[in-house]
Amino acid sequence: MRVLAEVHARDGYPVNWPDRPGEWLSRVPLLGSWVAELEGGLVGHVSLSQGGEGDLAPMLWSERNGATRGMTAVVSRLFVAPQARGHRIGGLLIGRAVEEARRHGLHPVLDVVASDAAAAALYERLGWELMATVDQQWSPHQTVAIRCYAAPS
Numbered sequence: 659m660r661v662l663a664e665v666h667a668r669d670g671y672p673v674n675w676p677d678r679p680g681e682w683l684s685r686v687p688l689l690g691s692w693v694a695e696l697e698g699g700l701v702g703h704v705s706l707s708q709g710g711e712g713d714l715a716p717m718l719w720s721e722r723n724g725a726t727r728g729m730t731a732v733v734s735r736l737f738v739a740p741q742a743r744g745h746r747i748g749g750l751l752i753g754r755a756v757e758e759a760r761r762h763g764l765h766p767v768l769d770v771v772a773s774d775a776a777a778a779a780l781y782e783r784l785g786w787e788l789m790a791t792v793d794q795q796w797s798p799h800q801t802v803a804i805r806c807y808a809a810p811s
Contacts, residue, residue, distance in 0.1 A: 669740075710732075715769045725765075769804050787810065
């Protein structure tokens with residue numbers, strides 16, 4: 659959680675700091691979760707889960723492909739410590755989550771806050787397809803633009 663706190667302080671991710679960061683990182687239904695280490699220290703994290711309430715990318719992908727939302731897996735909770743960037747750790751973590759999704763016969767998708775230009779650039783460099791940018795109501799007083807991506811086939 660120390661690395662997550664560093665990322666939040668520097669980049670504002672997650673946008674809303676969770677009351678229970680440990681629970682936020684391990685939300686269910688989790689298909690897998692991985693960490694990255696560099697020189698013996700924890701420097702990154704990614705999770706893979708079934709789509710839940712409010713996940714837009716599974717819905718968009720399933721509508722486009724004539725499939726059910728259950729045919730997708732959501733890549734989420736991706737972050738890399740600021741001091742460890744530039745080592746391709748984000749790409750390696752995403753690759754591991756994609757590999758696991760495909761092992762389960764699922765298509766990887768993800769949602770990202772539109773203001774997170776660095777994350778969007780990473781996904782696009784890795785060949786992910788932007789399906790749409792959609793406004794999502796996170797609370798009565800917070801509407802956030804979300805970019806929805808699907809992994810390359």
